[in-house]
Amino acid sequence: MSQLPDAxxxxxxxxxxxxAREEKNTLxxxxxxxxxxxxxxxxxxxxxxxxxxxxxxxxxxxxxxPTGPATPPPPRRPPxxxxxxxxxxxxxxxxxxxxxxxxxxxxxxxxLNQRLPRFAPLVWTRAELRVCADGGANRVFDGMPxxxxxxxxDEIRERYKPDAIKxxxxxxxxxxxxxxxxxxxxxxxxxxxxDTTDLHKCISFITTNPxxxxxxxxxxxxxxxxxxxxxxxxxxxxxxxxxxxxRIVLLSDDSSxxxxxxxxxxxxxxxxxxxxxxxxxxxMGAPSSSTTTTGLRWNLDNTSMSYGGLVSTSNIVxxxxxxxxxxxxxxxxxxxxxxx
Amino acid sequence: MPxxxxxxxxDEIRERYKPDAIKxxxxxxxxxxxxxxxxxxxxxxxxxxxxDTTDLHKCISFITTNPxxxxxxxxxxxxxxxxxxxxxxxxxxxxxxxxxxxxRIVLLSDDSSxxxxxxxxxxxxxxxxxxxxxxxxxxxMGAPSSSTTTTGLRWNLDNTSMSYGGLVSTSNIVxxxxxxxxxxxxxxxxxxxxxxx
Numbered sequence: 001m002s003q004l005p006d007a008x009x010x011x012x013x014x015x016x017x018x019x020a021r022e023e024k025n026t027l028x029x030x031x032x033x034x035x036x037x038x039x040x041x042x043x044x045x046x047x048x049x050x051x052x053x054x055x056x057x058x059x060x061x062x063x064x065x066p067t068g069p070a071t072p073p074p075p076r077r078p079p080x081x082x083x084x085x086x087x088x089x090x091x092x093x094x095x096x097x098x099x100x101x102x103x104x105x106x107x108x109x110x111x112l113n114q115r116l117p118r119f120a121p122l123v124w125t126r127a128e129l130r131v132c133a134d135g136g137a138n139r140v141f142d143g144m145p146x147x148x149x150x151x152x153x154d155e156i157r158e159r160y161k162p163d164a165i166k167x168x169x170x171x172x173x174x175x176x177x178x179x180x181x182x183x184x185x186x187x188x189x190x191x192x193x194x195d196t197t198d199l200h201k202c203i204s205f206i207t208t209n210p211x212x213x214x215x216x217x218x219x220x221x222x223x224x225x226x227x228x229x230x231x232x233x234x235x236x237x238x239x240x241x242x243x244x245x246x247r248i249v250l251l252s253d254d255s256s257x258x259x260x261x262x263x264x265x266x267x268x269x270x271x272x273x274x275x276x277x278x279x280x281x282x283x284m285g286a287p288s289s290s291t292t293t294t295g296l297r298w299n300l301d302n303t304s305m306s307y308g309g310l311v312s313t314s315n316i317v318x319x320x321x322x323x324x325x326x327x328x329x330x331x332x333x334x335x336x337x338x339x340x
Numbered sequence: 341m342p343x344x345x346x347x348x349x350x351d352e353i354r355e356r357y358k359p360d361a362i363k364x365x366x367x368x369x370x371x372x373x374x375x376x377x378x379x380x381x382x383x384x385x386x387x388x389x390x391x392d393t394t395d396l397h398k399c400i401s402f403i404t405t406n407p408x409x410x411x412x413x414x415x416x417x418x419x420x421x422x423x424x425x426x427x428x429x430x431x432x433x434x435x436x437x438x439x440x441x442x443x444r445i446v447l448l449s450d451d452s453s454x455x456x457x458x459x460x461x462x463x464x465x466x467x468x469x470x471x472x473x474x475x476x477x478x479x480x481m482g483a484p485s486s487s488t489t490t491t492g493l494r495w496n497l498d499n500t501s502m503s504y505g506g507l508v509s510t511s512n513i514v515x516x517x518x519x520x521x522x523x524x525x526x527x528x529x530x531x532x533x534x535x536x537x
Contacts, residue, residue: 197510197511226424226427227423227424227425228424228451229451229452229475229532230423230449230451230452230454230477230530231452231475231476231477231479231510231511231512231530231532232510232511234477234479234481234508234510234528234530235477235508235510235511237504238504238505238508238510241504241505242505244505252427254425254426254427255426255427255428257427278426278428279428280427280428280431280432282428282431283482284431284481284482284504285480285481285482285483285484285503285504285505286482286483286484286503286504287482287483306482306483307434307435307438307481307482307483307526308435308438308439308441308482308526311431311432311435313394313428313429313431313432313435314394314428314429314432315428329504329505331431333427333428333431335426335428
């Protein structure tokens with residue numbers, strides 16, 4: 001194999017470690033900038049094989065180039081390629097939505113079978129698509145009127161009506177199922193599928209029926225995924241890994257958590273009126289050799305993290321913009337402020 | 341404690357359920373509570389200078405240096421309040437299980453019991469169906485596992501690999517009163533606790 005000039009190697013690697021990853025990739029991490037220069041040297045058709053998924057860095061080693069000139073051009077070190085940036089914001093928790101059409105995000109909400117957090121009505125209102133996972137429908141039916149005392153319960157139930165109820169249907173009360181069905185909610189019985197969690201099924205439903213097909217800026221907010229049965233909580237977090245290219249935020253009264261996929265430069269905008277200061281970065285699922293942050297009280301600087309070693313918890317957000325870059329997928333968590 | 345034991349005199353209950361030690365930053369304990377237990381003889385250990393370890397870590401350290409029965413190496417530490425609540429706290433608490441992997445530590449909540457299954461051991465978990473189960477799980481929390489084998493579960497693993505992004509065994513079911521687990525990686529075992537009427 002002829003030696004490739006340095007110019008053809010990107011300065012970073014992004015490799016998919018599991019094959020179970022959701023391939024639908026809405027992020028900007030598609031092709032590195034060097035594909036055009038390779039096309040002039042590669043036989044036609046080769047380039048598509050190289051860049052079909054995130055494993056392109058591994059494939060470079062197997063590319064065969066036609067023998068080049070006798071004296072290869074002097075190696076040119078390309079400038080370090082910046083990682084694609086992902087920005088995160090919790091503006092969906094603000095009392096009124098930010099008036100910034102450029103940033104317009106299309107929200108969907110999933111309600112799992114746990115007591116609703118106090119901001120459930122706000123988040124529900126912000127969402128364009130609302131899905132209940134089985135017993136989550138009971139929680140909406142019982143819980144929304146409780147969170148909006150002083151209003152007529154029947155009016156509230158009609159207003160806070162799910163678009164779809166999906167799952168085993170073994171927890172939803174018959175009268176709740178009938179009530180929402182009569183109001184037009186789609187009832188999707190998935191009791192035959194024992195291989196995926198209720199949350200997984202709901203995320204799949206939303207990705208195949210997005211609230212705004214023209215807006216690729218989808219963010220799925222999940223209520224009831226944390227706390228409760230520990231295995232459920234862990235299974236729900238695994239769903240974030242399975243759908244790593246989709247923004248999914250798990251919310252409880254105390255915390256907000258979401259995945260920071262590796263090999264991205266993450267910018268997390270923190271609004272101190274609704275969240276913080278307590279935060280953490282969790283190397284869930286695999287150790288991280290190198291994580292670097294800014295904006296935290298105890299920043300990481302090319303620091304490694306792992307269970308059994310350092311896990312960044314009880315950290316503090318010191319600035320309104322936090323940045324995180326890591327070689328490994330991390331779970332970001334921030335505390336939510338309780339309002340009087 | 342008085343709320344969980346209604347019908348008894350609260351003052352008697354508080355005297356009976358007296359901690360031996362109170363350890364930590366001391367920034368959450370109410371002054372009157374600290375004074376009350378101090379007067380009853382509880383050791384108050386102010387650790388506000390140590391910002392590097394969690395409260396749970398400090399308490400486990402305390403217990404290992406002051407074991408309840410120095411002649412009995414069969415120690416098991418039961419932890420209440422480590423799960424739920426702030427997510428970073430929960431994750432930090434689970435990391436304490438990894439740091440003290442040679443000590444039996446069980447994290448308990450109303451819904452679940454969890455503990456570490458250190459790798460390269462053959463684990464036998466006795467399950468009492470009157471108090472726990474049937475829902476259970478095996479979680480490759482800190483690192484993927486190339487090979488885990490189990491018996492006694494509805495969906496047993498057979499040299500199966502597990503990882504976040506791949507398979508994590510959750511919503512499994514305990515089918516027998518003895519469950520065995522062997523793995524090349526540390527795993528977190530979790531089982532649901534039964535709620536009694």
